[in-house]
Amino acid sequence: MPKIIGAVTVDALRCKGCELCVVACPTDTLALRADDVNDRGYHYAYMARPDACIGCASCAAVCPDACIEVYRVVER
Amino acid sequence: MTPEEIINPANRVYSRPRLLTEVNTHYCPGCSHGVVHRIIAELLEEMGLEDRAVGVAPVGCAVFAYNYIDVDWVEAAHGRAPAVATALNRLWPDNLVFTYQGDGDLAAIGTAETIHAANRGENIAIIFINNAIYGMTGGQMAPTTLIGQKTATTPYGRRVDLNGNPLNISDLLAQLEGTCLVTRQAVHTPAAVRKAKAAIKKAFENALAKKGTSVVEIVSTCNSGWKMTPAQSNEWMAEHMTARYPLGDLKNV
Numbered sequence: 001m002p003k004i005i006g007a008v009t010v011d012a013l014r015c016k017g018c019e020l021c022v023v024a025c026p027t028d029t030l031a032l033r034a035d036d037v038n039d040r041g042y043h044y045a046y047m048a049r050p051d052a053c054i055g056c057a058s059c060a061a062v063c064p065d066a067c068i069e070v071y072r073v074v075e076r
Numbered sequence: 077m078t079p080e081e082i083i084n085p086a087n088r089v090y091s092r093p094r095l096l097t098e099v100n101t102h103y104c105p106g107c108s109h110g111v112v113h114r115i116i117a118e119l120l121e122e123m124g125l126e127d128r129a130v131g132v133a134p135v136g137c138a139v140f141a142y143n144y145i146d147v148d149w150v151e152a153a154h155g156r157a158p159a160v161a162t163a164l165n166r167l168w169p170d171n172l173v174f175t176y177q178g179d180g181d182l183a184a185i186g187t188a189e190t191i192h193a194a195n196r197g198e199n200i201a202i203i204f205i206n207n208a209i210y211g212m213t214g215g216q217m218a219p220t221t222l223i224g225q226k227t228a229t230t231p232y233g234r235r236v237d238l239n240g241n242p243l244n245i246s247d248l249l250a251q252l253e254g255t256c257l258v259t260r261q262a263v264h265t266p267a268a269v270r271k272a273k274a275a276i277k278k279a280f281e282n283a284l285a286k287k288g289t290s291v292v293e294i295v296s297t298c299n300s301g302w303k304m305t306p307a308q309s310n311e312w313m314a315e316h317m318t319a320r321y322p323l324g325d326l327k328n329v
Contacts, residue, residue: 007082011092018106018306024266042105050079060090061266064110065101066117070090071082 003075006055010045011067017042021059021068027052030059093117095126095146102140106306108296109138111263112205115273116176117145123280129172130164132157134186136178137212138205155186158193161200165283172283174201179220180210183245190245197254197288201279204246204291207298208317215301219243222320227301242320246293250326256288258327262295262318264310278328287329295321 022030031048055072095117129147135154142149152160157175165173210216216229224233250258261272279290299309
């Protein structure tokens, strides 16, 4: 059965740490970086569990700042 | 495969729309405006309308919309966006003219312009962001504020005897003969975002096909004004706002 593997990149400088992508992620891939902030003082989102990502783009669909890019590979 | 192997342009399935400018928006973290801006930018790009689209920006939080979406814009006086859009559409009937208004702009000071533009059946698309509060000026009560909702000017909650009932302007507009599409959407989940995008696409198509006025109400959040986190305000919106403003098509002819 083909396996879908995804990955996302977050523009850390643009992210405002609103956490909507974390809530929308069905696989708990994303989290806010608790120990770091960007230039504007926000805890930005990052892939906390990269293995879990399925590239569904739910995070990108709800991101108000359009700072998420989604990549997807189907491994056969 | 490692994330580094996956992340290359050949595998990209979603990226920032080209029509969104590189500036950071001034919106609060988690604001629905950003999502709707992104949807509009995606649609204008997908429909190939960037040369023909003219937006009319409101007064309110979205007043700087012209800085964020890279198409032609006109900034209207408070509430007068549908009147300005009428002129634009009559002068350049081949262009897509849309307004982007909040509830204070569309349902309070601009009620007359909104209702008469819709009644005349102007071939424009109206994007109506309803967050039940005056966000820009500090969270005062708006006509759309829910009964019992606490705002800066109704600190004990909105009362019917003192403040009247919430104004459901989309239901009013659906009664008019000039409107061809009146729909109410939200952008709090990925599924809702996709539906809202389809509704705005339909509104743009109606405007280009000269079918009449299309109104897409987006039931939104204002987490700063509501004094909640973005995630909490989405939940509060889904629970309370949609009870008074049920999602779905009110009119689609």
